[in-house]
Amino acid sequence: MAQRGVLMNQPADGILGRVSDLFFRKPGLLLLILLGPPLIWIGVVYVGSLVALLVQSFYSIDEFSGRIVREFTLKTYAELLRPSNLDIVLRTVLMAASVTVVSALIAFPIAYYAARFARGWVKGLFFIAVMLPLWSSYLVRVYAWKLILANEGVLNWTVEKVGLTPLVDALLSMPVIGGPSLSFSYIGTFLVFVYLWLPFMILPIQAALERVPASMLEASGDLGARPGQTFRKVIFPLALPGIVAGSIFTFSLTLGDYIAPQIVGSSRLFIGQAVYMHQGTAGNLPMAAAFSMVPIVVMAIYLWIAKRMGAFNAL
Structure with missing residues (x-):
């Protein structure tokens, strides 16, 4: 019976062995099998949706019937260039740029301290403090800030107590x-x-600063460089990829967000709100698609400029 069981297992072992030999002789086949499904997913779902969005932006909407006219035209992009729509684009880009710059100015000293001086439990506490807001719901955080910033909120109460109400x-x-x-x-x-x-x-700036060897900073000081020179010539160029990576997140997320401006802010629209309004309320899908193309174009230009400046050379 034992011999019979061994003989029955031989064909299966033989098939597995031949498959193993095939993958050994043709490693590219194994790579194709492993990467094929995710690449198909990216190509169909992600790239395909972007292509469909681009195609929709070249359609127009019939003003009389409200139906989409599926004929190639630049009418929608001509409407996008109207002053009211350009004002939305400019407002969003300026907000995204200002948020990116101020976030970088605030994040750099925090990340530098965490990378160079924090050790042990202090570093663990740093990561918890940075990641803790991300553990709560996005909507909860936005609505909490609406209460904080309200006239009866804790921020105005604090400002009144310290006598800064005239400044606000x-x-x-x-x-x-x-x-x-x-x-x-x-x-x-x-x-x-x-x-x-x-x-x-x-987090990206902290990761970039972690890779800066301490010996380079010591060598810069030994060669007579002042702290400002060390920062400009050594620290900043090596931290630039992390700054660019973080700016890609902050800039792109601000460009496309529509929930935060809808909850906290004035009645003037941002790009995300314009897309939501044209697609959901007005039913103007071509205009929504045209507005959706704006962040893609802006980010492409931004990445091209960053590459020209050498921001990705150290990646």
């Missing part, structure tokens, strides 16, 4: 960024965006 009133009285309160102004939207995306800036 002066900021809110400014024609572009101001409003009736912090929760109904661009200032409030800006603060919420910085809070939401700051962890996505801190």
